[in-house]
Amino acid sequence: KNEVExxxxxxTAQEGEFITINCSYSVGISALHWxxxxxxxxxxxxxxxxxxxxxxxxxxATINIQEKHSSLHITASHPRDSAVYICAVRYAxxxxxxxxxxxxxxxxxx
Amino acid sequence: xxxxxxxxxxxxxxxxQSVAFWCNPISGHATLYWxxxxxxxxxxxxxxxxxxxxxxxxxxPKDRFSAERLKGVDSTLKIQPAKLEDSAVYLCASSLGxxxxxxxxxxxxTQLSVL
Numbered sequence: 001k002n003e004v005e006x007x008x009x010x011x012t013a014q015e016g017e018f019i020t021i022n023c024s025y026s027v028g029i030s031a032l033h034w035x036x037x038x039x040x041x042x043x044x045x046x047x048x049x050x051x052x053x054x055x056x057x058x059x060x061a062t063i064n065i066q067e068k069h070s071s072l073h074i075t076a077s078h079p080r081d082s083a084v085y086i087c088a089v090r091y092a093x094x095x096x097x098x099x100x101x102x103x104x105x106x107x108x109x110x
Numbered sequence: 111x112x113x114x115x116x117x118x119x120x121x122x123x124x125x126x127q128s129v130a131f132w133c134n135p136i137s138g139h140a141t142l143y144w145x146x147x148x149x150x151x152x153x154x155x156x157x158x159x160x161x162x163x164x165x166x167x168x169x170x171p172k173d174r175f176s177a178e179r180l181k182g183v184d185s186t187l188k189i190q191p192a193k194l195e196d197s198a199v200y201l202c203a204s205s206l207g208x209x210x211x212x213x214x215x216x217x218x219x220t221q222l223s224v225l
């Protein structure tokens with residue numbers, strides 16, 4: 001069982017739809033990252049959060065420390081949002097190590 | 111600001127051959143990471159450097175993989191000899207430090223195919 005679980009694994013949407021990707025983890029963390037990976041391998045860091053909520057443009061990331069759960073929301077989705085979204089956590093016990101989820105593959109159709 | 115540079119972008123080799131990847135992190139970033147990402151999986155840490163010292167290489171297959179970061183700047187990752195299961199994208203990332211608040215910056219990766 002992966003220590004960082006993401007759901008769904010694959011997601012398709014029509015342009016304009018509201019999208020939610022979920023991430024859950026098993027032990028206490030010091031930080032959680034949401035990353036975006038486009039075809040070809042390049043990874044971009046979207047958010048780093050340890051509590052509450054962050055917003056950047058059409059992207060919103062929330063985290064519930066008590067429930068060990070985070071969500072990434074995309075409002076008014078667009079085909080250019082098509083990518084793999086990866087959740088990664090730094091456990092409080094090992095602050096120098098990131099544990100990655102397997103990613104959620106999102107395809108947004110026009 | 112220049113990003114993390116990696117080369118080559120793609121590499122195709124036969125099994126038992128050797129291969130090397132190069133990474134130039136963002137200027138001033140003390141921490142450098144090499145990750146292996148097999149198709150359909152999340153990245154797996156191979157080795158982490160803090161300046162030119164190794165912080166974590168617990169998941170590096172040391173019988174065939176080696177990495178160095180001379181002078182605490184550029185880094186090379188080598189596989190000798192390569193196996194079919196080494197086919198993956200090799201990602202280099204860097205950060206200012208290694209604390210939980212540090213943002214990671216990734217290179218575009220090197221896609222390795224072992225035939």
